[in-house]
Amino acid sequence: MAESALRVAVAGASGYTGGELTRLLLEHPNAEPVFLSAERHAGKRLGTVHPALRNHPAATGLRLAPLTEMPEVDVVFSCMPTGTAPELAPALAKNSDHLVNLAGDFRLDDTEEVRRRYPATADHPPPGRFVNFVPELADGAPDSAFVSVPGCMAVATVYALQPLFAAALVDARVVVDAKTGSTGGGRTGGEHPAERNGNFRVHKLHGHRHAPEVSQVLGETTGQRPDLQFSAHSLDTPRGIVVTAYTRLLPGRTALDVKRAFGRAYARTPFVRMRNSPRAPHEFPMLKAVVGSNVAEVALSVQEDRCVVVCALDNLLKGAAGQAVQIMNRTVGLDERAGLPSTAVLP
Structure with a gap:
């Protein structure tokens, strides 16, 4: 060293x-x-x-x-x-x-x-003064020596919603279904493996503490706060988060407007990757494409006025440790990609 x-x-x-x-x-x-x-x-x-x-x-x-x-x-x-x-x-x-x-x-x-x-x-x-810092939503380094990394499900939701609210494309009422792996509960989590294995269950339907984080970050970066229904479920997998956000386009907004908004937001971000025009299920964001990497995948589907956005990331990397290292890199003037993996682990 x-x-x-x-x-x-x-x-x-x-x-x-x-x-x-x-x-x-x-x-x-x-x-x-x-x-x-x-x-x-x-x-x-x-x-x-x-x-x-x-x-x-x-x-x-x-x-x-x-x-x-x-x-x-x-x-x-x-x-x-x-x-x-x-x-x-x-x-x-x-x-x-x-x-x-x-x-x-x-x-x-x-x-x-x-x-x-x-x-x-x-x-x-x-x-x-602690500041919430999402690298893809800010230029340069944090403006404080004290930085908080948003929660893993919160930041996945922010990646799914921020371009829509920044461009004023959708109604404030949003439904978010977040699914998370077992490491989200920490190493001392109390759920027995026998109960988690082969199971899929509700974690928290109302009042999850990541919900106000989403509203706060979107309010700070877009000037709009969503009327958010945020529900979380537990996946039978150690790592990874998949967030699905359901929104309604405002009158006069189109699928092309949505595509352009996401292009502007993420075209040059090294760790948030758009899946353009996915058709088959495996072309959408999924855990096998992101777990083990500091990458968040985002894709959208618009039908008439219904806009659905999917985001997948590794909760321990892009949702926590990797995001923190990315913030450190920005803070001290390093290449924000330094020391961070861009490829997932298979199988």
Whole structure:
């Protein structure tokens, strides 16, 4: 690793997102993970907690440590469970130039929504102004040292809806059906594999906390907030998210208007890829095309005034760790593609 490499810390490195983030950083050409924290696993070797990383040459000397031992770093990623970060964020901010938060804490601006969705956050003001940052919806770097990565289902929904609202093409009333793999519930999720395997079930039909994130991001980037019905279901797969958004075109809007809007939005984005004019089912976004990559696939179908948009992504990569690395790259002036995979894993 070059002497000029970014010194990076991962707070909460024992979970799925923390492990995936560490994997990406171990392969990053311009960054070095110099500190990995995990309270329950403090002192253990990285490869013991994440067997998939134990054969990486740089992982041999890495051990997990208590957060109190964190040195000064250029960037710290907070992958701690939601509700944990608010109390610890000031210490993270003190020892780093940039703080990228991957948990739900600090994503919402509305104080009432924060108190309702994240009560632990409401009693601990953030150490600075956190901004939600979606790379494809902004030029350059975040305008704050404190950045929150939107939730995985939220950002998939934003990719599906943002071009429609930015061009004022659809009615405010939107129905979103989001389907997510088991890693979305974290490494300590309580659902037994025997109940998940071979099953497909409702996760949350109303009141999912990613819904206000979608409204907030769309409001900030388009000036319009959807009247959103957001429902989530659990997939029998470890990774991946498929979002299907159902909308109605406003009078006078056409399928060509929609196609042009999505072309303007994503024609030059390295990690959001449009599937143009798909016809057969396998030509639409699907998990096998994105899992293992930092790519989100988007496709649409318009029939008369009905517009349906589908987005698929890997919840641990483009929905979390990969998105965070992409944000880091933007923040420090690197090529945003640095260290990030563009191809999926098959079979």
